[in-house]
Amino acid sequence: MQSASVHRFETRAVHGGHTKPIAEGAMVSPIFQSTTYAQNSIGDSIQHTYSRASNPTVARLEEAIASLDQRQHAICFATGMSASTALFFALLQSGDELICSDVVYGGTTRLIEEVLQPLGIEVRFIDTSDATALRRSISKRTKLVFVESPANPTLKIADIGALAEVTKRAGTLLAVDNTFLTPCLQNCRELGADIALYSTTKYFDGHNVTVGGALTLDDAQLAKKLRRLLKTMGLNQKPFEAWLTLQGIQTLPLRIHQQSRTALELASWLEGLPAIAHVFYPGLPSHFQFSLASKQQEAGGGIIAFELKSGFAGARSLVSSVQLITLAENLGATQSIVTHPASMTHADLNPHDGARIGITPGLIRLSVGLESFDDLKADLAFCLLNLSDSISATGEVTL
Amino acid sequence: MSLRTRIVQRPGCRQDLSGATSTPIYQTATFAFSENSSSARFDYSRSGNPTRRILEEKVADLESAVGCLSYGSGMSALAAIFALVPLGGRLVVSRDLYGGSFRLLSDLKERNLANVVFIDTRDLEEVSRALSSQTDLLLIESPSNPLHQVTDIRQVSDICRRRDCLLACDNSIMSPWLQRPLELGADLVIESATKFLGGHGDVTAGIVGWRAQEIGDRLAFAHNALGQALGPMDAWFLLRGLETLAVRIDAQQKSAKVIAEALSKNQDVRELHFVGLPNHPGYELHQSQAEGAGAVLSFEVEDESIAKNVLSFTRLFATTVSFGSTKSTISLPHGMSHGSIPKHLKGKLGPPNNLLRISIGLEDPEDLMEDLAQALERSTTNLGANLR
Numbered sequence: 001m002q003s004a005s006v007h008r009f010e011t012r013a014v015h016g017g018h019t020k021p022i023a024e025g026a027m028v029s030p031i032f033q034s035t036t037y038a039q040n041s042i043g044d045s046i047q048h049t050y051s052r053a054s055n056p057t058v059a060r061l062e063e064a065i066a067s068l069d070q071r072q073h074a075i076c077f078a079t080g081m082s083a084s085t086a087l088f089f090a091l092l093q094s095g096d097e098l099i100c101s102d103v104v105y106g107g108t109t110r111l112i113e114e115v116l117q118p119l120g121i122e123v124r125f126i127d128t129s130d131a132t133a134l135r136r137s138i139s140k141r142t143k144l145v146f147v148e149s150p151a152n153p154t155l156k157i158a159d160i161g162a163l164a165e166v167t168k169r170a171g172t173l174l175a176v177d178n179t180f181l182t183p184c185l186q187n188c189r190e191l192g193a194d195i196a197l198y199s200t201t202k203y204f205d206g207h208n209v210t211v212g213g214a215l216t217l218d219d220a221q222l223a224k225k226l227r228r229l230l231k232t233m234g235l236n237q238k239p240f241e242a243w244l245t246l247q248g249i250q251t252l253p254l255r256i257h258q259q260s261r262t263a264l265e266l267a268s269w270l271e272g273l274p275a276i277a278h279v280f281y282p283g284l285p286s287h288f289q290f291s292l293a294s295k296q297q298e299a300g301g302g303i304i305a306f307e308l309k310s311g312f313a314g315a316r317s318l319v320s321s322v323q324l325i326t327l328a329e330n331l332g333a334t335q336s337i338v339t340h341p342a343s344m345t346h347a348d349l350n351p352h353d354g355a356r357i358g359i360t361p362g363l364i365r366l367s368v369g370l371e372s373f374d375d376l377k378a379d380l381a382f383c384l385l386n387l388s389d390s391i392s393a394t395g396e397v398t399l
Numbered sequence: 400m401s402l403r404t405r406i407v408q409r410p411g412c413r414q415d416l417s418g419a420t421s422t423p424i425y426q427t428a429t430f431a432f433s434e435n436s437s438s439a440r441f442d443y444s445r446s447g448n449p450t451r452r453i454l455e456e457k458v459a460d461l462e463s464a465v466g467c468l469s470y471g472s473g474m475s476a477l478a479a480i481f482a483l484v485p486l487g488g489r490l491v492v493s494r495d496l497y498g499g500s501f502r503l504l505s506d507l508k509e510r511n512l513a514n515v516v517f518i519d520t521r522d523l524e525e526v527s528r529a530l531s532s533q534t535d536l537l538l539i540e541s542p543s544n545p546l547h548q549v550t551d552i553r554q555v556s557d558i559c560r561r562r563d564c565l566l567a568c569d570n571s572i573m574s575p576w577l578q579r580p581l582e583l584g585a586d587l588v589i590e591s592a593t594k595f596l597g598g599h600g601d602v603t604a605g606i607v608g609w610r611a612q613e614i615g616d617r618l619a620f621a622h623n624a625l626g627q628a629l630g631p632m633d634a635w636f637l638l639r640g641l642e643t644l645a646v647r648i649d650a651q652q653k654s655a656k657v658i659a660e661a662l663s664k665n666q667d668v669r670e671l672h673f674v675g676l677p678n679h680p681g682y683e684l685h686q687s688q689a690e691g692a693g694a695v696l697s698f699e700v701e702d703e704s705i706a707k708n709v710l711s712f713t714r715l716f717a718t719t720v721s722f723g724s725t726k727s728t729i730s731l732p733h734g735m736s737h738g739s740i741p742k743h744l745k746g747k748l749g750p751p752n753n754l755l756r757i758s759i760g761l762e763d764p765e766d767l768m769e770d771l772a773q774a775l776e777r778s779t780t781n782l783g784a785n786l787r
Contacts, residue, residue: 008763011715014725015762027717027726028601207639208420247599250725250761254646324400324408326420334407334642335420370646371404 009068009184010253016064016246031243032056053231057239061246062214065204068249069183069196071216073223075230076242080179080199081107082235083213087175087197088112088144089233090225094120097141101128101158103151103357104177105199106346129289131162138170147193148177149186150293153305153341153365154358155280157289160296164192179203179332184253185260185298194219202332203302205248206255210241255334255370259302262376263368267304269377275314275387277362280305303331304366305341312361314387315340319364321386324371324379331367336376339365405460406576406644424635425449446623450631454638455606458596461575461641463582464608466615468622469629469637473571473591474499476605479618479627480536480567480587481507488535489514491526493550494748495543497569498737501748517748520550521681523558530562540569541578542685544722545697545732545756547672549681552688556584565614571595571723576648578689581610594723595693597640598647602633647725647761651694654764658757661768662698667775669753670699695722697732697756701779706731706753708778715762715770722758727767729757 007015016029023030032055037048048054058076066074077083088111092098100112102125112123126133128147138145145167149158160176167174175195176188182203188196198204200212217223230236260283267281279286282293283300293300308314318338319327325336329344339345346359354360368376417423425448430441441447451469459467470476477500484490492504494517507513518529520539530537537559541550552568559566567587568580574595580588590596592604609615622628629637652675659673674685675692685692700706709729710718716729720736730736733745733752740749750756759767 007715007766011762011766014760015715025719027719027724027728028599207642209639247601250599251643251647254650254761255643258646324404328418328420330420333420337420370407370643372401375400375404 012064012067013184013252014250016060016249017067018063029057029060029243029246031239033239051239052234052236054227055236055239055242057246058237058242061237061242064246064249065198065200065214066216068252069216070187070189071196072218072220074214074216075223075226076200076237077213077215077230077235078237078241079211080197080201080213081111082233083197083199083215084108084111085115086226086229086233086235087146087195087215088116088121090222090229091144091173092116092121095122095141096143097122097124097139098144098146099124099126099134099137099142100146101148101151102126103154103156103359104146104148105152105179106341106348108146108148108177109346110348128158128163129156131159131166134163134166138166138172140170142170142172145172145174146177147174148180150180150282150301150303152180153303153339153345153363155282155287155303155305156358157282157293157296159292160188160191160193164194167194168192180303181297181301182252182256184256185301186296189216189218191296195222200245201330203252203256205245206252206332206334207244207248208330208333208335210244210248212237212241212245256302256332257299258370259332259368260299262371262373263302263304264300265373266366266368266376266380267300270304270306270380273384275309275384277307277309280307302368304368306364306366307360308362308364308387310362310387312342315342315362315364317387318380318383321383322379323382324375325366331365333367334370336369336371337367339367341365402461402576403645405457407642422450422453422635422638424631426631444631445626445628448628448631448634450638451629451634454629454634457638457641458575458592458606459608461579462570462588462606462608463575463579464588465610465612466619467606467608468615468618468627469592469634470605470607470622470627471629471633472603473589473593473605474503475627476589476591476607477569478503479621480538480589480607481513482621483565483614483617484513484535486512487514489516489532491516491518491529491534491537491564493520493539493543493548494518495546495548495750496538496540496748497544498732498739498749500538501737502739519548520555521548523551523554526555526558530558530564534562534564536565536567538567538569540572541688542572542674542681542693544572544695545672545736545750545754547674547679547681547696549674549685551684552580552583552585556586559586560584572695573689573693574644574648574723576644577652577691577693581608583688586610586614592637593721595644595648597637598644598723598725599636599640600721600724600726602636602640604629604633604637648691648694650761651759652691654762654767655692655694655696655759657764658759658768658771659696662771665772665775667700667705667779668698669701672697672754694759695756696759697750697754699751699753700755700775701753703731703733703752705778706755709755709771709774712774712777713770714774715767716757716774722756724758725761727758727760727762729755732756
């Protein structure tokens with residue numbers, strides 16, 4: 001039985017779009033670790049032929065993600081970056097134009113600058129927190145507007161509804177990277193976006209055990225084109241990764257709501273500390289887009305960014321002295337992770353460009369896990385109190 | 400560090416050479432000896448495996464145990480502790496117990512390996528009387544499955560200590576997040592890790608934790624000698640499932656309470672067995688030794704045929720054995736999990752035939768309640784009667 005729309009979000013997360021087992025009555029989907037599928041005769045039409053093109057376990061994950069995002073189609077990829085690759089290649093050719101948020105994941109910028117631009121695709125990076133900037137920039141050649149909201153790592157918000165109005169009027173497509181919030185906290189379809197992109201590595205998996213990506217959309221023609229590209233370029237997700245992601249999704253609502261609650265508590269506490277110049281968190285009333293965030297998001301999410309008064313020296317000291325929180329890339333996992341974007345996730349940006357959009361040497365990104373608030377606070381407090389003693393506010397070291 | 404945090408983070412994670420934030424899966428049978436040492440820390444995965452070792456250290460920490468071993472199933476763990484009883488020794492067991500345990504105990508008795516006595520461990524005098532004959536092991540479960548009978552673990556452990564009898568507590572229905580029997584005085588804690596510890600219905604495993612190393616050594620000897628160990632892949636699945644233990648159970652028991660309250664008002668429900676409601680006779684005792692009522696409960700309907708109808712009419716609740724998973728399940732214990740109790744004993748042991756057990760998962764509680772309500776309604780109306 002399909003439960004795509006009859007049941008509430010938590011229920012769909014657990015049942016993955018179905019309420020009945022698919023094979024042997026097994027309550028957990030089998031892992032179809034199979035390369036190929038037997039055919040009875042030439043031209044025999046079977047659902048799956050070769051696992052690069054499609055696989056039953058991956059298909060099950062696609063149904064689950066489509067059900068959560070209330071979309072007609074979800075397509076899974078080996079990584080978040082391969083989902084971006086498929087999306088860009090499906091929609092953009094030489095001479096076409098892509099408009100992209102100025103603050104996006106560093107890997108997206110690298111793909112655009114090192115792969116798309118050399119192919120003759122024109123790209124404009126604009127501040128998508130301002131819908132009028134898009135109205136000014138959009139042209140007949142714009143084939144795709146690609147937005148991250150909240151933006152990684154500065155947590156700037158784009159008004160998805162306002163941007164969707166502009167793209168609809170211009171007859172082009174709006175894609176939103178919804179990795180930070182997932183359909184649990186932000187429904188891009190209801191807000192008017194045509195496509196949502198996910199790095200399922202983050203909250204969907206949520207346990208730091210896989211890499212994966214997904215696109216969700218309603219347009220059947222585009223979905224067909226994306227699937228053809230997936231098969232042609234070999235961007236497919238693997239059965240075991242898909243199965244682990246399916247198991248992870250079952251606790252997605254629990255995890256992200258809990259992480260969001262702890263993040264709000266931590267952000268409020270961090271805001272009052274002398275070592276901190278600024279806290280960026282969409283759930284805080286001090287966030288410059290708080291009312292927009294409250295309108296389009298269910299909650300602030302599990303990611304906080306903050307700027308240290310002591311700049312790079314402070315950042316280096318903080319990330320090397322945390323005990324409980326791990327210094328690593330990735331986010332959205334059960335364990336809390338701290339990242340220094342300027343030298344890690346966004347290291348390929350030149351420092352001047354980085355600083356202009358807020359990715360400064362003193363910026364810290366914190367992905368809040370499922371540990372208790374008190375333990376996380378104690379871990380950060382120990383580092384931040386040491387920080388204000390040992391480094392003067394003027395002792396800034398630049399990268 | 401709080402229990403909530405220790406559930407998420409495993410001890411020693413920074414010691415890995417690679418720094419991997421997820422535990423490596425050491426899917427290897429043997430380990431090479433290093434050149435300058437004749438003994439490696441690990442030599443053969445039946446005896447010891449790094450992935451399994453990390454799991455066992457983590458579970459021992461959560462259960463407040465001195466040490467812990469993992470087994471291929473909950474039954475394998477139970478068999479391991481029954482083996483602590485010497486040949487011809489005496490075992491005393493709670494009367495409301497899992498059918499698989501009954502099957503295993505019957506086998507011990509039939510082969511004259513041990514004497515087995517079933518008692519009501521809620522009654523402390525009955526416990527004292529039973530232990531007045533030399534007894535080697537008392538096995539309890541509190542609250543019991545499926546009837547939610549509450550045993551006073553502190554008092555029973557005092558009696559056991561005076562009589563020099565080992566007290567083992569099956570904690571599968573609670574998990575260490577809600578109850579830690581070793582802190583209450585038990586000598587051994589057993590869990591079917593298939594249930595809440597794993598929590599995703601994707602692995603079968605059992606664990607045993609102990610408070611005295613002498614007992615741990617005896618268990619460890621058999622674990623290696625008999626080859627009872629859990630495989631590395633299953634150990635890894637458990638580690639991964641464990642990370643969300645606190646958030647899962649918090650949500651599941653919150654829903655269970657809402658559903659229990661609704662069931663208590665449903666006219667088709669005869670008797671409700673759920674220790675989370677203040678009118679339950681064991682409510683206060685349970686509150687004094689555990690931090691929540693959990694997410695498994697049972698209720699009686701008019702008769703067996705109505706119970707069977709309810710099973711067939713639920714849509715979100717899958718009809719299946721086991722409990723503690725992300726997905727809600729419903730079962731008729733009399734014929735399913737407790738089916739191995741022979742007919743002539745079913746009046747005295749095990750659940751009645753009109754009893755339904757439900758395990759609440761992570762679905763939206765309103766969806767679950769709507770599903771149960773419609774199933775109960777259909778089962779008792781004419782439509783249901785025709786199907787009967």
